[in-house]
Amino acid sequence: MLPRAPGTIPIELRNGARVKRANVAPQGVYLPNYNVLTPNMRSPEYVQMSTAAAITLGIMSGRMYRCECTRCLNLLLTYPEGCRANCAYCGLARHREAERDYADRNFIRVDWPAVPLAQVIDKVAADGAASPFHRMCISMITHPRSDEDTRAVLKAWTDRIDPSAIPVSILSNPTTMTRADVVALKELGADIFTVALDAATPEIFERTRGKGVGSPHSWAKYWEILLHARDVFGPQKFGAHIIVGMGETEYDVLALVQKLVDLGGHSHLFCFFPEKGSLMDHLPPTPRDQWRRVQLARYLIDYRGVRVEHMRFDEAGRVIDYGIPTSELDAVIEAGVAFRTSGCPGKFAEDISACDRPYGDSPPSDIASYPFAPSKGDLRRIRRQLGLAPKR
DSSP: OOOOOOOOOOGGGGGGHHHHHHOOOOOSOBOOOTTSOOOOOOTTTEEEEOHHHHHHHTSSOOOBTTBOSOSEEEEEEOOTTOOOOOOTTOTTOGGGTTTSOGGGOOBTTBOOOEEEHHHHHHHHHHHGGGOSOSEEEEEOOSSTTHHHHHHHHHHHHHHHSOTTTSOEEEEOOGGGOOHHHHHHHHHTTOOEEEEEEESSSHHHHHHHHSGGGTOOOOHHHHHHHHHHHHHHHOTTSEEEEEEEOSSOOHHHHHHHHHHHHHHTOEEEEEEOOOOTTSTTTTSOOOOHHHHHHHHHHHHHHHHSOOOGGGSEEOTTSOEEEOSSOHHHHHHHHHHOGGGBOOSSBOSSOTTSBSOOOTTSSSOGGGOSSBSSOOOHHHHHHHHHHTTOOOOO
């Protein structure tokens, strides 16, 4: 699972130079248009949001297959310079500077329109208790203004919208943060703090997010901020993202899941998908049998009190026994929650994520993370993917 080496970016195309030279003033909502130079949009005045969130909010027209869009309003910081990191699997990575303007880059398989923050807040505030959103999440990027602007976005939100009505999560950028930054976000009303470790091991982190691809992130710094989040936000209010299928074993992922649980936190899983334009877009997506085993085992560790030591693994690190009786395992599978998108909780239940990210890690034709409750037909397919006999 080796990424391609990033190419050299011409000086005249670095740091959003084209956008800043043209300095086109934004005019309200910007929908990605690959034939038009991106306006000069900056946070905190502007934020980007996922296609699903834009449809839910009424910014874009459209529908999502089999689901009512999303219950989480994801807001992504945006700048002409873009993210200054170079993560190998990410569509927002720095190495794409010569290819596409930052605000036009795909991210987790979809476009992210840019919207004035004030307009977003006005719309959500007007909906009041009828808002479809269970949670809002501010996604930071690696940029010199990221910490300051995250605080500005959070304060603008909580000044108008009660965080007890729509809680706020922070998807952090540990590389630029200190403990004081973590404390400030908690004091401003953030409810949950997450760190996108993404890689399950230090070696994979270095290869895909660190010096291996000319990126500034380090495993040690990410863990430093994660542990600060544990102290500041408290049990069940911090967590880490993990991408499954970047060369780790199933045991590697589940040992990390167990470590997070032991610290008092949660894990949020993503199924590796070769993002178009990334340094890993030539690699295959995670095989479904591997993904389903990890989803199921992770759910048991996070929510059913099963420990990784109770499970058994083969010589390749694959799960061969989940550590509970077959009848109990069948009940968990048939409930279907284990195979839904994992993330910060919404208003339905602690184990049902508000951040359902419709089709963020797979096409609808081969769903990895279900953004809705799997049907009986879906569960039959899941059992086949797990190598289990159909349920009678």
